Amino acid sequence: MSEIYKLAKEQYAACGIDAEAALAKLERIPVSVHCWQGDDVIGFDGGGALSGGIQTTGNYPARARNFEELKSDIRKAFSLMPGTKRLNLHANYAILDGDKVDRNEYAPKHFAPWVKFAKELGLAGIDFNPTMFSHKMVKDGLTLSSPDESVRKFWVEHCKASIKISEYLADEMGTPTLMNIWIPDGFKDVPADRLTPRLRLKKSLDEILATGYDRNKVIIAVESKVFGIGVESYTVGNNEFYQNYAAKNNICCLLDNGHYHPLEYVSDKIPALLAFYDKVALHVTRGVRWDSDHVVLFEDELKEIAKEIVRNDATDKVLIGLDYFDASINRLSAWVTGQRAMQKALLYALLIDHEALKKLQDNADFTALMVKQEEVKTLPFGAVWQEYLDRQGLKEDYLTTIREYERQIIKERV
Numbered sequence: 001m002s003e004i005y006k007l008a009k010e011q012y013a014a015c016g017i018d019a020e021a022a023l024a025k026l027e028r029i030p031v032s033v034h035c036w037q038g039d040d041v042i043g044f045d046g047g048g049a050l051s052g053g054i055q056t057t058g059n060y061p062a063r064a065r066n067f068e069e070l071k072s073d074i075r076k077a078f079s080l081m082p083g084t085k086r087l088n089l090h091a092n093y094a095i096l097d098g099d100k101v102d103r104n105e106y107a108p109k110h111f112a113p114w115v116k117f118a119k120e121l122g123l124a125g126i127d128f129n130p131t132m133f134s135h136k137m138v139k140d141g142l143t144l145s146s147p148d149e150s151v152r153k154f155w156v157e158h159c160k161a162s163i164k165i166s167e168y169l170a171d172e173m174g175t176p177t178l179m180n181i182w183i184p185d186g187f188k189d190v191p192a193d194r195l196t197p198r199l200r201l202k203k204s205l206d207e208i209l210a211t212g213y214d215r216n217k218v219i220i221a222v223e224s225k226v227f228g229i230g231v232e233s234y235t236v237g238n239n240e241f242y243q244n245y246a247a248k249n250n251i252c253c254l255l256d257n258g259h260y261h262p263l264e265y266v267s268d269k270i271p272a273l274l275a276f277y278d279k280v281a282l283h284v285t286r287g288v289r290w291d292s293d294h295v296v297l298f299e300d301e302l303k304e305i306a307k308e309i310v311r312n313d314a315t316d317k318v319l320i321g322l323d324y325f326d327a328s329i330n331r332l333s334a335w336v337t338g339q340r341a342m343q344k345a346l347l348y349a350l351l352i353d354h355e356a357l358k359k360l361q362d363n364a365d366f367t368a369l370m371v372k373q374e375e376v377k378t379l380p381f382g383a384v385w386q387e388y389l390d391r392q393g394l395k396e397d398y399l400t401t402i403r404e405y406e407r408q409i410i411k412e413r414v
Contacts, residue, residue: 001387008383012351015375019384022350025315026388030124031342032086032178032321035093037335038073039064040327043092043131045103052133052141052184053228058328062406062413067095069413071117076405077335082392083343084124086175088321089114091162092131103131104157108168115172125175127321130155130162132183144204145185145197145236152204155183159208163218170217178281178319180254181205182223186231197236202245209249219319221252221281225259228291243273252279256323257301258287267304274312283323284342293324296338298345306345311354315346332402340398347385352376 009019036043040056040063050056064070070093078085091103094110101107118126132143132155139148143155159181166179185197209220224239239260246253253273257266266282273280284305286294296302309318322342326334360369389396 002383002390004380004383005387008380008387011380012384015379016353016356017351019351019387022347023384023388023391025350026343026347027083027392029315029346030084030086030320031339032088032125032127032319033078033081033335033339034088034322034324035070035074036090037322037325037338038070038077038331040331041090041134041325043090043094043134045092045094045096045131047092047103047131047135050134051138053230054133054184055229056325056327058326060327060329060331062410063327063331065413067113072409073332074117075121076402076409077332078121078123080332080336080394080398080401081339081343082389082394083339085121085339086125086127086321087114087118087121087123088127088129088323090129090131091158091165092134102154103135103137104154104161106158106161106165108165111165111169115169118173123173125173125177126169127178127180127319128162128166128169129180129182130159132158132181138184141187141230142185142197142236143183145183145201147196147200152200156204156207159204160211163208163211163213163220166218167213170214176217176219178219178221178252178321180221180223180281180283180321181208182225182254183237184228184231185236186228187234188230189233191234194234198241201236201241205245205249209251219252219279219281221254221319222246223254223256223259223281223283225256225291226261247276252281252319253277254281254283256283256285256291257305258283258285258291258293258323262287262289265301265304267301267308270305270308270314270318271312274314274317279317279319280314281319281321283321284338285322285324293326295324295326295329295334296322296341298341298348302341302345303348306342306349307352307354310346310349310352311358330402330406332405333399336398336402343388344385347388348381351379351381351384 166177170177222242224242
């Protein structure tokens with residue numbers, strides 16, 4: 001224990017905050033880290049060029065090109081991340097090994113190598129996503145809402161297969177798997193019919209849920225979006241549709257903080273959903289004017305998201321996942337920077353006496369509330385964060401390690 005941490009601990013204690021309790025709790029909060037940052041969302045199943053509004057910008061050299069390279073990068077990046085980690089997979093990362101099957105026929109065996117890898121790393125679980133983009137069966141930009149019955153049924157079958165895979169992952173890892181459904185469906189210009197595509201989507205979701213699954217093992221979520229590239233005028237799976245569908249069918253809503261108007265804040269949506277849902281799922285990203293999937297940074301909205309999780313005692317109710325992909329910088333550094341930013345935000349929130357602030361609000365003492373909220377900002381947070389890293393056997397400087405890995409491993413790919 002460093003002297004600077006001892007002093008910081010005393011200063012927090014004087015404000016009624018137990019720094020040791022905060023560190024202990026932070027270590028147990030799982031963050032699901034997305035695999036797709038490592039290879040620019042390409043995957044391994046040869047589905048095709050990125051589509052459905054998915055874009056990766058930049059051409060930083062030597063993305064992972066196969067399972068072994070991606071495993072190597074994940075292993076190195078995860079070794080630099082503190083705290084409890086899960087792995088978030090997309091279906092297009094199936095390990096087919098020459099098996100001639102399409103996405104609607106994917107099976108648990110195609111993800112067994114991922115389970116073995118996750119166990120080797122000692123991860124807390126694996127989450128899963130059907131991949132309904134970058135594929136020939138995305139017809140006219142539509143999947144589960146397609147008027148072409150063969151297309152719609154293909155993606156229903158893919159989601160049903162994904163439920164079976166998710167159950168397998170839960171069984172193997174011993175913790176529930178979050179299975180998140182996101183579709184790119186929509187129209188570039190003003191549609192003639194807004195209702196019927198949503199009725200088809202509802203029908204598809206009904207069929208998917210009817211397959212039957214163990215709700216103790218699989219948490220199904222639906223993820224809305226306000227718009228995407230090529231679907232600027234109409235998104236089938238919008239916020240109102242999915243929140244109503246999730247509530248009616250007792251499944252989970254997933255909030256991606258890049259999927260709303262820039263002046264809408266997911267930090268405000270979290271407590272609204274907690275009033276009605278047992279679980280709320282997050283994809284934490286950083287949108288710059290739109291859903292641009294920038295690397296997560298320790299900024300104001302991230303702090304507010306973490307505060308809502310902590311102050312509402314919802315660290316076991318809000319399922320935190322990361323979702324960004326930046327090919328303009330070293331991909332491992334992007335991974336580590338974003339995960340550490342999420343951890344910093346959670347620690348920052350844990351080092352606030354929320355109960356005292358709530359009492360000031362309930363007593364309408366808004367003057368004192370403002371003053372106390374400002375005081376928190378200058379408490380020695382950095383010293384507590386450094387102590388957390390020390391106890392995890394990590395350093396603040398991870399760039400040196402990544403640069404060395406780049407010289408020894410990544411340069412061989414170029």
